[in-house]
Amino acid sequence: MKAPAFDYVAPRTLDEALRALSEVDNARVLAGGQSLVAMLNMRFAFPDCLVDINGIQELSFIREAGHVVEIGAMARQRDVEFSPLVERRLPILREAILNVGHRQTRNRGTVGGSLCQLDPSAEIPTIAMAMDACVTAASVRGRREIRMADFPAGYMTPSLQPDEILVALSIRPWPAGHGYAFEEYARRHGDFAIVSAAVLLEFDAQGIVGRASVTLGGIGSMPVKVLAAEQVLLGSRALPADIDAAAAHCGQVEASSDSYVPGWYRKHLAQVLCRRALAKALSRAER
Structure with a gap:
């Protein structure tokens, strides 16, 4: 299929782009176009005007x-x-x-x-x-x-x-010496992730976790911070039992199902990927 008809504007400055958007009710902004162009061609999007900001x-x-x-x-x-x-x-x-x-x-x-x-x-x-x-x-x-x-x-x-x-x-960057890791699972490299896990850890001078971030992607309608997993890690030494407990909380997050992947499988992936990411972040952290 081909895209529906629309007007096209290619401003050279941000002010020009903002004026164009303010003058049209049903406009879409074109940046990289990796998703929007496909949506236009499949008739998932019907803008009256496309504002191309690639020249800004x-x-x-x-x-x-x-x-x-x-x-x-x-x-x-x-x-x-x-x-x-x-x-x-x-x-x-x-x-x-x-x-x-x-x-x-x-x-x-x-x-x-x-x-x-x-x-x-x-x-x-x-x-x-x-x-x-x-x-x-x-x-x-x-x-x-x-x-x-x-x-x-x-x-x-x-x-x-x-x-x-x-x-x-x-x-805002985390301090030097923090532990970090990003893990995801997709059917093949380059495909959209079925589930991903992003983990950051910061230790104090006594080797205690003073700050933790555990976030899952692909599990629901938007990225989810797993606060229960973070609370398990805070104040701990990130021992294997602590990592297992945090990963278990990731496996309990409500997960969406679709025609390709059931929710229970996303939960399983969330727990496995969180454990892997925590182990990698731990190995990279300076204590």
């Missing part, structure tokens, strides 16, 4: 600003993969990026596009949730910050207004 260079950056790393919405996934700053300050993000599609898709796919698509199996939203990131949305009315925990409004639906564009992702 001011949205393509990866930089450190104070205590956070800022990634522009138009930063390509390939740029993130090869960024020395990301490798040094956000190693779990780089590890996750290597599971996003293949080299060809990462060449075009963008950080902002993945976040706005909000596929529950996508790696970038899962890492953003795991690291308590914030996104910046802009419109002709100004800018606002949205915590990643508040960003999903529902299944594959971000909490953006129709005239807003996501312009940046801000992540």
Whole structure:
């Protein structure tokens, strides 16, 4: 099938893009196009106007600003993969990026596009949730910050207004020496993950877990932080029994079923992948 008819606008600046969005009721923003173009061709999306922001260079950056790393919405996934700053300050993000599609898709796919698509199996939203990131949305009315925990409004639906564009992702890095790991299971490399697990651990000088983050992707309609698993780890030495107890909580998270994967299997994967990720994060942590 071919895409339905629509008007096409290719602004060169963010201000031009925001004005275009404010003037059309049923517009969609085109970033990398890895998902939207397919949705258009399959007639899953019917915009009256497509606002192509690929020419807006001011949205393509990866930089450190104070205590956070800022990634522009138009930063390509390939740029993130090869960024020395990301490798040094956000190693779990780089590890996750290597599971996003293949080299060809990462060449075009963008950080902002993945976040706005909000596929529950996508790696970038899962890492953003795991690291308590914030996104910046802009419109002709100004800018606002949205915590990643508040960003999903529902299944594959971000909490953006129709005239807003996501312009940046801000992540506060964990201290040097923290443990991290990202694990996912897919039918074959490059496919969407059936379930993924992102884990971060920080130990104090006595070898006690002072901070923990355990997040699952693909388990439901959006990435899920498993607070019960984090509570098990906090104050512990992350011994095998602690890891097993935390992984067991991941296996109890409510999981969705579809025509391909039943919920019970997603729960099983969540428990197995969480245990693997915790063991790997533990091996990488400095105590």
